Amino acid sequence: MRATIRDVAKAAGVSTATVSRVLNKPDMVDPETIERVRAAMESMAYQPSAIARGLSAKRSDTLGLIVPGITDFFFNELYKGIDRASQQNGMKVLLYDSEHSRDRALEGFSILGGYQVSGIIFTSKLVTEDYDPILQRVGVPVVLTLTQSEARTPVPSFRIDEVRAMFDVVAYLVTRGHQKIGMIAGRQWDDKTGELRLEGYRKGLRHFGIEYDEKLVEYGQYRFDDGYQAMQRLLEKQPNFHMTALCTASDEMALGAIRCLNDNGLHVPEDISVVGFDDLPLARMITPRLTTVAQPFAEIGEAAVSWLVRAVGREPSPSEIGDYLLPHRLVERESVRALG
Amino acid sequence: MRATIRDVAKAAGVSTATVSRVLNKPDMVDPETIERVRAAMESMAYQPSAIARGLSAKRSDTLGLIVPGITDFFFNELYKGIDRASQQNGMKVLLYDSEHSRDRALEGFSILGGYQVSGIIFTSKLVTEDYDPILQRVGVPVVLTLTQSEARTPVPSFRIDEVRAMFDVVAYLVTRGHQKIGMIAGRQWDDKTGELRLEGYRKGLRHFGIEYDEKLVEYGQYRFDDGYQAMQRLLEKQPNFHMTALCTASDEMALGAIRCLNDNGLHVPEDISVVGFDDLPLARMITPRLTTVAQPFAEIGEAAVSWLVRAVGREPSPSEIGDYLLPHRLVERESVRALG
DNA sequence: TTGTACGCGTTATCAA
């Protein structure tokens, strides 16, 4: 049986209220009393019940995190930032995996609500109007990371400027002499990021006077196999292969594309240059090291938590609710070759 | 303000006890009443407070998970299994990252205890006698995954037969004509796994009559950079390179070793064969695809949760507390070349 | 089948 606040109170010869004060407002307690109480706690290995505390105080020092899939490679980096910031603020994190299902994501809000989380971080999936009812009644602040909202309920989002990022990739490639630039874009029904990056790609081409050619574009759902298959289709669509560079919407798809190219006797970057997106830890581990767009995952996580912590218990002003665009960065490595 | 059980009771014209029963023992309630109550809950979007429930029932339907580092590549796979099994049992998971610090790991038990978790899964780090006091007083069942215990308090562990696994690797290599087999072993002060795998390596050599040569062995802490540097040292230790195959204690170190070899103009598997350990998702994504030992991470996670769920609320019999060795598997891919 | 009333471990309010 765990020791309770009552046990400690009895042992120290004080009331439970005093024990509670020692824990929460020590400056209101006589130093000697503090000493006695602390000793008692020590000897009984007392650990306050976060549960009871949550019930009484109506807050739980816990943040809820909803992710689409735990196996997404970027998860670890994002979580690192979230965990770091949470810890600094004395918060715990409750994880909820929606398994890429909208229903489960919706359910996640309720379940986390049941745990009295102080705030919720929602990740990666596009938030549409379906979310409005839930968003209205969760009763705790919600922030978005790596995605944005199309719902009416105002919600802040932390992410990068997707369009600009992909524009930068195209610019980088053009500067290195590439003109025939293909793309494996991201596409999922509940994802807007893919469109945005594709838009950046088109914008980039247009800016440099290159015509958009849909034979050079394919789609995938961000994972390795999607990249592999998309590359396969790209190869089939152009019998006389003349693409010199390829942008992708994720490092994983870039890996898939590279594997596919290798399996077809093509080499990176000798035969074709490839640029990834995300800068996952593994991007620098493979051969060739992957040139890619670094997303500040950890920073995004930290920023989201900070916002949440500041927002808890009060109504955030409209000016605080916006899209926070954190800086991305193109990381030059070995998968792009300068032409001519 | 969230709706409480009282609000629902009032709306349905019943007592809170009845509402509670509708939730927990519907068979004791009149069907019509159920109907009414359910409707009320629906209309108010009632979500029972897991917090209050936990306080009252003294259990929280929550499992605690202590991992050494969220960025360890195997984490996602392990978590997948844990999450799956937890869900099936209506449990949530509270994550705690000990950041490879023993003090923080110890603290993890207390904190998770404060959240009234029903059980705790401890991962990867060796459990020594320092853990005994904590283990004694957590008051909830604890299981180990991917590690084992040297503490006196009996704790079950779920893992693979490390010695046998590495023995199998050596056997595999010898069968393919390799004799000069090196190893990048794992080594950390709070880790026994590394020793075990090294033991399997030595056992393998001995079994096939190959002499152990410490010039062919180096150590690292499982991460990419460790593998890279260990390979570097290996290269320096033997000016006239004649190692034909290399075992590693982790896929990440295998990647590091391969990168290092590449940087030194050596190719895998043409110049040297490399075998990884873990079979992380990325093992099949790189070129060459990595031959490696598959650990059943997800299954280990599931097994651990199942055990925990069965153990909660009662004293597990001694026969249940043991080392559960799950089957590993050597996955043949492209990083090993058959000699001669 | 249903309702009343108490307890779970804290915090917060109000007196002392």
Next chain:
DNA sequence: TTGATAACGCGTACAA
């Protein structure tokens, strides 16, 4: 500076 005591939201004897 301290102590009683009433919440917090739910589960569950016990009684009806």
